[in-house]
């Protein structure tokens with residue numbers, strides 16, 4: 001209510017003692033439609049309920065990471081955002097933006113140095129072009145667990161060019177051993193030479209037609225002794241690309257060896 005209206009009875013009472021007519025209150029003003037709410041500012045660390053996206057920018061950084069995530073069979077928000085975005089922020093001193101919806105991907109990706117890709121959900125054609133252009137212009141990428149699968153059968157270029165192959169099956173969730181085969185590489189620096197994980201052992205197969213890869217670590221089935229690449233870099237002519245098949249859930253994402261691997265991978269991918 002207009003504050004003037006609250007004062008009017010008081011004013012009227014004052015004037016009543018002076019022999020003057022009381023002031024007649026003006027008619028109520030027409031109620032006005034509420035103004036359209038201004039766009040809500042993006043608040044760091046706050047979840048966007050409409051999209052599931054979250055912005056966890058923390059530190060002033062010269063390294064900007066875009067985490068592209070979401071899909072099926074995994075708790076993307078918990079492990080690839082809450083856990084990994086915070087870890088990347090802290091360990092690599094990077095700014096991380098996280099998205100599970102891709103309307104803004106073609107614009108957003110240009111503001112970042114590295115993509116951390118865990119998505120296994122459908123990707124529209126503009127987003128596909130944007131991802132390929134990003135890599136072709138020398139920007140780095142870390143491709144993690146769900147994204148190392150053959151997710152997009154109508155987009156074979158992704159697996160051939162960016163992963164160097166793909167995965168169509170895995171061992172039942174359980175324990176296995178990861179062995180670092182190349183201890184000299186920056187991605188495996190400071191990792192234990194072998195470490196045990198509880199995860200899905202991906203049966204990754206390199207594609208002979210795809211971009212060649214350099215396997216840095218293997219995963220071994222403890223019963224059969226069968227080994228598969230677990231960590232590798234893709235010999236892309238323009239960009240630094242790291243692929244990691246580990247990371248189904250918290251058993252790996254909370255493993256200190258994985259923290260070191262994540263930090264190393266993001267920093268190496270960022271190098272031109």
Ligand SMILES: [Zn+2]
Nearest residue numbers: 074200247248
């Ligand atoms: Zn999984």
